[in-house]
Structure formats: C-alpha cells, structure tokens
Amino acid sequence: MSKLTIAKFGGSAIGIDGKGIPEIVKRIKEIQENSKLVVVCSAPLTMVEGKKRSLTDVILGIGNDAANGNNFDFSIVEKPYMKILEYVSDELRNSCKEVIDEFLKNSKEAIELATSKKEFLDEIRSKALAFSGEVLMSHVLNLILRSNGIKSDTISLDDWPIITDNNIESTNFLFSESISRMDKIEQILEKNDVISIGGFIGKTKDGIITTYERGGSDRTAADLGILFHKKYDTVIDLEKDSSVVSADPKIVKNELEEVNELSYNEARLAGMFGMKIVDPIAIKEILENGVEIPLTITNMNSPNMITRIQRKPDDKSGHPLKIVTGKRNCAILRIESEMIRDLLVSLDKDKRYSEFIVLSPFTKDGIEFSRVLFLDGDYVKRNEKYILSFDALATVAYDRGVVTLIGDEMWRVQQIASKASSKIGDAGLNILNMDAQEETSRIIIVIEDTEDSVSKAIESIHSERSKIKFI
Structure with missing residues (x-):
C-alpha cells in the first residue's frame, strides 16, 4: 500500500x-x-x-x-x-x-x-x-x-x-x-x-x-x-511552530517537557480543555468512523521534534501526568439526574454539540443531581432557554475556570489529587469543585474565573510535576 x-x-x-x-x-x-x-x-x-x-x-x-x-x-x-x-x-x-x-x-x-x-x-x-x-x-x-x-x-x-x-x-x-x-x-x-x-x-x-x-x-x-x-x-x-509540551508555553515558562506520545483520549481531552494540539472533534470523527490513523504534531522549524498521537501509545515509560492545562469562561449546569438523559441525547442528536463533560453526581435532600461542565460559557448563554427547558429547577453557574490534569496512566502517580489541590491552595485560590476519575484519565479542578486565576493554577500545579513520584 x-x-x-x-x-x-x-x-x-x-x-x-x-x-x-x-x-x-x-x-x-x-x-x-x-x-x-x-x-x-x-x-x-x-x-x-x-x-x-x-x-x-x-x-x-x-x-x-x-x-x-x-x-x-x-x-x-x-x-x-x-x-x-x-x-x-x-x-x-x-x-x-x-x-x-x-x-x-x-x-x-x-x-x-x-x-x-x-x-x-x-x-x-x-x-x-x-x-x-x-x-x-x-x-x-x-x-x-x-x-x-x-x-x-x-x-x-x-x-x-x-x-x-x-x-x-x-x-x-x-x-x-x-x-x-x-x-x-x-x-x-x-x-x-x-x-x-x-x-x-x-x-x-x-x-x-x-x-x-x-x-x-x-x-x-x-x-x-x-x-x-x-x-x-x-x-x-x-x-x-512547536511540538507538544507539558503545558501552554505562554503560561508556564519553567520545567516544560516535550511530550513524545499521546493517546487519542489524551489528545482529545487536552484539546477540549485549552491546549491547541488538535481539534477534539477531529479525533471524535476518527473514532466514530471506526478507523485508526496515526497523527503527528510536527515542529516545522525542527521536523525531528514530533509528538505522535495514536489510539494506544507504544511508550508508557514517560511521566504519567502528561499535560496540565486549563480553560476560562466555562459554566456548570446543575440538573436533576432523572432529567439529564433527554438533555444529553438532544445535545448529541439535535445540536451535534459535544463540548461538555458530565461530572460526578451529588445528592441533596434525598434527590440526586447531575452536573454538566460546559467548556464554552457563551454557548450556554446563547442557548440557556433551550438547556433549562429540560428541568424547570435546573440552574447554571457562570464565570467558572477549569484546570485539568491529563494522562491515561495517572493512576501511577502517588497522591496526585491531594498534591494538585494543595498547590491550588498555596496559590491563594479556592477550589469550587474537584472531579477525579481513574477511568477518564483526567482530574478536573473548578475555580472561579477571575483575572489570571486559571493561569496561576496551571503554573502552580505544573511546578509540582517534576517533583511528583510515580510507580
């Protein structure tokens, strides 16, 4: 061929x-x-x-x-x-x-x-x-x-x-x-x-x-x-103009590390949460069509410097916390869990919209609520009437910033969630929500989106990356 x-x-x-x-x-x-x-x-x-x-x-x-x-x-x-x-x-x-x-x-x-x-x-x-x-x-x-x-x-x-x-x-x-x-x-x-x-x-x-x-x-x-x-x-x-590094170089100046390989999952998450690696919908379309095509991110100025993206990376010896990234202008929808299914189906089928993450549910007064993190607060504002139509008692919190730790192998990192949250506190920021799930290869930390809060959080967590021990 x-x-x-x-x-x-x-x-x-x-x-x-x-x-x-x-x-x-x-x-x-x-x-x-x-x-x-x-x-x-x-x-x-x-x-x-x-x-x-x-x-x-x-x-x-x-x-x-x-x-x-x-x-x-x-x-x-x-x-x-x-x-x-x-x-x-x-x-x-x-x-x-x-x-x-x-x-x-x-x-x-x-x-x-x-x-x-x-x-x-x-x-x-x-x-x-x-x-x-x-x-x-x-x-x-x-x-x-x-x-x-x-x-x-x-x-x-x-x-x-x-x-x-x-x-x-x-x-x-x-x-x-x-x-x-x-x-x-x-x-x-x-x-x-x-x-x-x-x-x-x-x-x-x-x-x-x-x-x-x-x-x-x-x-x-x-x-x-x-x-x-x-x-x-x-x-x-x-x-x-560069291959992939462990954080946005416009935010983090010190201890950046080249990322040689990413899985489809890692690259898609990184794209959703603010890293300009590859449009996450591009990877979604590859997966939806059941094909496996290797992608490379090539530094034009030094073509030997590349990041390979494939379904399952060959090399798992690198740092399991591959990327620390973040996104401003997010919004969180709180909705009764019984009502969420119809909303998610409609977003997929009618709106063809996928720039959101379903966070862990919580229970209040005996009722289970689900939380949906939308990565574009402006989209929610434009479509607020449509989104809230699925539950009259649903609420939306705007002005949320999200910091995300990404790596399929993060289970190998000792106390990573506690270390990340500690660094957020050291930076003088308040955690509004934290969602850590081994199966999804990411840890999401929600903070208030004010001035440089997201950048400060990314820089603080990334500074701990080189010190983190892993199996």
Whole structure:
C-alpha cells in the first residue's frame, strides 16, 4: 500500500502575509520525497491596525459591518494575497493574479449581498469565507508549488470531496456521501505528487457551501484521512511552530517537557480543555468512523521534534501526568439526574454539540443531581432557554475556570489529587469543585474565573510535576 501524508498548515504556519511560505515549500519537498501528499490549507494572517489577525476574522468583521449598513474596506483582504503573489514564478504570476481576482470578486459579491439583505448568515457567510480564505489559499499554494518544480494540483469547489449536513455555519461530516465523491480527488492524486485543498470548508449534497466551527482545518485533515485510509497507508501531520509540551508555553515558562506520545483520549481531552494540539472533534470523527490513523504534531522549524498521537501509545515509560492545562469562561449546569438523559441525547442528536463533560453526581435532600461542565460559557448563554427547558429547577453557574490534569496512566502517580489541590491552595485560590476519575484519565479542578486565576493554577500545579513520584 502506497504511503499518503495529509499535512495541515495552519494560519500561524503560513504567517503574516505569507511570510512562512518558503518554510512550507521546504517542508512539502521533504515530505513528498517519501510519500504522496495532500496539503490542507488554512487562511493566511495579516496585520490590521497593528494587530495580527486571521483573514477569517477579518471577513467575519467585514461581513457584520456590511450587514449593519456600515462601510467596509475590502483592500484589507486583498493586501496579503498581493504579498503572497511574490512567491509565484514570473511564468505563473499572471495566472495566479487572475485566480485571486476571481475568488475575491466572488467573496466581495457575497459581502455586498449581506449589505442588501442586512444579514451575514448561512450561505452568504460561507461563500465570503471560502472564496477569501482557505479555498483561495489552496489554489495560490498550488501555483507556488508548481513555481518550485513540484508536480502539484488542487481540487475545485465543483469537485469538493468533503460532504456535510445542512447546518451551514457549524456543519458535520457525512462519510457515506463523501466517499461517493472521491473519484476526482483520487484521479488528481494519482497524477501528481501533491494536492492542495482548503480546510474548514464543506459542501452539502445540494452544493451549498458550509463551514466547520473554528479549528475546522484539523477536521478537514481528519476527514480526508478517514476517506483515504483504505486505499493508502495514511498519516495525518499537523505542522506547527512547536511540538507538544507539558503545558501552554505562554503560561508556564519553567520545567516544560516535550511530550513524545499521546493517546487519542489524551489528545482529545487536552484539546477540549485549552491546549491547541488538535481539534477534539477531529479525533471524535476518527473514532466514530471506526478507523485508526496515526497523527503527528510536527515542529516545522525542527521536523525531528514530533509528538505522535495514536489510539494506544507504544511508550508508557514517560511521566504519567502528561499535560496540565486549563480553560476560562466555562459554566456548570446543575440538573436533576432523572432529567439529564433527554438533555444529553438532544445535545448529541439535535445540536451535534459535544463540548461538555458530565461530572460526578451529588445528592441533596434525598434527590440526586447531575452536573454538566460546559467548556464554552457563551454557548450556554446563547442557548440557556433551550438547556433549562429540560428541568424547570435546573440552574447554571457562570464565570467558572477549569484546570485539568491529563494522562491515561495517572493512576501511577502517588497522591496526585491531594498534591494538585494543595498547590491550588498555596496559590491563594479556592477550589469550587474537584472531579477525579481513574477511568477518564483526567482530574478536573473548578475555580472561579477571575483575572489570571486559571493561569496561576496551571503554573502552580505544573511546578509540582517534576517533583511528583510515580510507580
């Protein structure tokens, strides 16, 4: 079976106005020496009023301005592509400029439609994003690769292989419909060494453009892995500016340790609780489709530094407390246990929402209550009426921060829960809730979300990590 690498390059890898493209081309050349390659592109970054922003955020801002009747400056979107155009050879530059102009014309038309309709929603929003960001970037990257002597091609929206349901703005992958649309991309891959494709974007069976939620390019890479894995020996490679370390380096500066291997479970939990490793829904989709595909997180600047993610890691000799992470802006729902089942079924089937954890129940006045930790307090606020409709006496506590210790082998750590809670106390923070279960490979500590409380808790617990003894 031939080898296939699906490599995703995010916005930070592409860089501001494409500054990272030479390094991406170098990495693509290295990877395609030993493997066919599908490159999943994110939207590039640019500078707006002195701040680094993704073109996705720029377009969302422009679209909302247009819908509210405000003037907008579309040249902000054009600027990064004019810079990126410099990486295309003289021979292909005019063709690339025509592609850019055509795509941005389609995006601008969608924005103008938002002005006339006074709304920036659904297909209008998806078209504006697709034609200005990920899909356009995949076509431009294809011409850059050709300029560098790489046998490359891209896939058009007409032949798009990622088919989704009809939830336009937060869509869901449909395997059976997608596998039936694979002929074109398979033909192109057979004729070329590299294919580039936009991440984050899907299409319904009826051809309507859809988008995943933020982080959706990881899901595109996972979905392509699911679709290709029977035909190729497939690996998913997420190229970043570092491999995985034991805490967020923006929070913890000392005693960080490289994490060489993670299980699917550990990586998914880390993603849910704040570590930008891989979108947890990407791993969920791999598991739901019953496949086993190895993922690697590769440090682009030092490609020998990688973190492997697989169902069951081979090496269990490392520190069992692999990651200390945390998340702000969470909420906790307290609901009678008798009522929780219908809510959980509805969240899964109707909302297709999974960014929550069911904590240990408790009993009060002879009644058992369940607690649901939602990892996005804003989602709960937007859907509070729906959530509380399942139990009139249910309550929601907002402004909760969560610190999470992650490791499938944490049972080997002596007194880990007590040590973690002690360090929280030493930092002057109050624990509102603690949930530790061996079977779920995580310890959750809930604190009040005020200023830097989550960061202080992460730093305090991580400082104890190197001192912890384990079997």
